[in-house]
Amino acid sequence: MAGSLVLATLLFAAAAFFTGRAAAREYGVGPRRTRPAYHGALLALAVALPGLAAITAWSVLEPVALDRLLLAGLPHGLVQTADTGGRALILAESHAIAAGRALPHADPAVVEAGLRLARWRGIGQLGFFAITAAAMLAGFLAVRARLGPRLRARTAVERVLTAGLVACASVALLTTLAILLSLAGEAVAFFRLVRPGAFFLGTTWDPDVALRADQVAGDAAFGALPVFAGTLLVAGIAMAVAVPLGLLVAIHLVEYARADTRAWARPALEILAGVPTVVYGFTALLAVAPAVQRAGMALGLEVSPNSALAVGLVTGVMILPLVSSLADDALGAVPRDLREASLAVGATRAETVLHVLLPAAMPGILGGILLALSRIVGETMIVLMAAGLVATASLDPLGTTTTVTVQIVTLLASDAPLDDPRTLAAFALGLTLFAATFCLNLLALRLIRRAHRAEPR
Incomplete structure (x- = not known):
């Protein structure tokens, strides 16, 4: 459903663009100038950005929320006695049952949880659609009310695009930083077992050698x-x-x-x-x-x-x-x-x-x-x-x-x-x-x- 909503959001944004451009022309702005296009672009961004943000947030949060509700609704003994792998198996069986697959050997509580999950997904899809539509409508109405001859649409659009570029650059920077920190954390754990001098200056590389308990990690x-x-x-x-x-x-x-x-x-x-x-x-x-x-x-x-x-x-x-x-x-x-x-x-x-x-x-x-x-x-x-x-x-x-x-x-x-x-x-x-x-x-x-x-x- 998320893919269909993304497509619908883009279509609504396109419609908002033409609406904003037509409104700008009615304000007396010449069609050969760039201002009508910027009015339309601003209105399209006001529709697309809230809609895509709602879709992204829902796609990330919905699976986590449903899994937690699912585990909370299971019998206490079934969840408490299961380890991490057991809980993952319970969730997998519940999702399979919710998708319509028959599992004859599944626990009755798990079967009931899968049926509940199917109902929750149906309700969630309706809520998902309502939240996305409300976000797009709010953005459209908020910006449409501000459209006028004195609105500096070009400046607003450029600010939004600049913020988007900064966000993309920040994601790239933060991704690189996260990779570096993950490498550094595991490397520090390695150097606690193996001396850095032995690693950088050693002339024998054989990681598959047997490691003894009294050996400093070989x-x-x-x-x-x-x-x-x-x-x-x-x-x-x-x-x-x-x-x-x-x-x-x-x-x-x-x-x-x-x-x-x-x-x-x-x-x-x-x-x-x-x-x-x-x-x-x-x-x-x-x-x-x-x-x-x-x-x-x-x-x-x-x-x-x-x-x-x-x-x-x-x-x-x-x-x-x-x-x-x-x-x-x-x-x-x-x-x-x-x-x-x-x-x-x-x-x-x-x-x-x-x-x-x-x-x-x-x-x-x-x-x-x-x-x-x-x-x-x-x-x-x-x-x-x-x-x-x-x-x-x-x-x-x-x-x-x-x-x-x-x-x-x-x-x-x-x-x-x-x-x-x-x-x-x-x-x-x-x-x-x-x-x-x-x-x-x-x-x-x-x-x-x-x-x-x-x-x-």
Whole structure:
């Protein structure tokens, strides 16, 4: 029913818009001006916002209220003797009965509760409709009474939209803060069991090792240095592939390629950005890794079947469109006068690119590189499929490796309870990754400011 009410609210808001616009025109405001539209928009917001707020509040509060009433109406002994799982089972059976499903082995009290729940839902739907309609009508009447030639509708609409933008930004900020606090809380619990020094500087990562009662959560098994080394190794190989190739592709498309070449080359690169990472993982596992191994054997080198080099090469190709596209935009945004001035004083096209275009476009290029680096650090599927789970404290690109994100997925996918050190280790890895990304962003801002200061005037 909530979906139908949302649609009805939007339709009423559209009707209110046309009503408000027509009323503004009757006040003598010319139809070619923007004021009638702002009157209509203000009246539409007065209808839509209260209606959507009522729908949201009811959708959130109704299930909780009905469940509490349901448990309160059950026999005291049935509820008191049940644990959390038992109460959840009682609620599930009651909801199933309320939906019309037959449960022949259900307790008679639960069956009666399900029937009551069905009646309450019917009454609640009527109340839901009445509250939503009353909220929309109140908003419509309150604003419709204020419409007039002297009403600054544009200012009111802009204030409402500004408040909406601030609310959206606040939700994003609060969500990030909540994620950080949840990571920090679980990470603190982990560091109470495992010493931070053993975690950050330890060279053995084996969370599945047996934990004894007299052991401090197996300090020797939670050394995350090999995991961090694997992440840096894969990121370094991928950046070594993507950054030079991406910049060269962008420079060629902006400065050297013909218009027809750019017309098909840019969409072709964008296709690579839309390929799912699982496809890249299969490619790395079935094609690139065996090819790298055969090439190493031909050169007399010992190459692991799940080498970090193969993973880094495929990951670099995956982010190549991102680097190229952002560098292309940054180079294309450089004023044409700078190019022409450099060529006018006798510089070649290559010298113009190297000494004029790249320094001027460096902030955008750095932003693209850092965005690509964040994409690499967060990549999971390719490493999980093509590299493996073994953490080795080595920067050998020909050996096997793993990354932080892969270990987080592996630890959280296990059957260990939430308070187990193996599960808490995933939160410690996540917090460390968050801190590293934050420091990387600070460094990026400093580099971008320096590039702005060095930008030619």
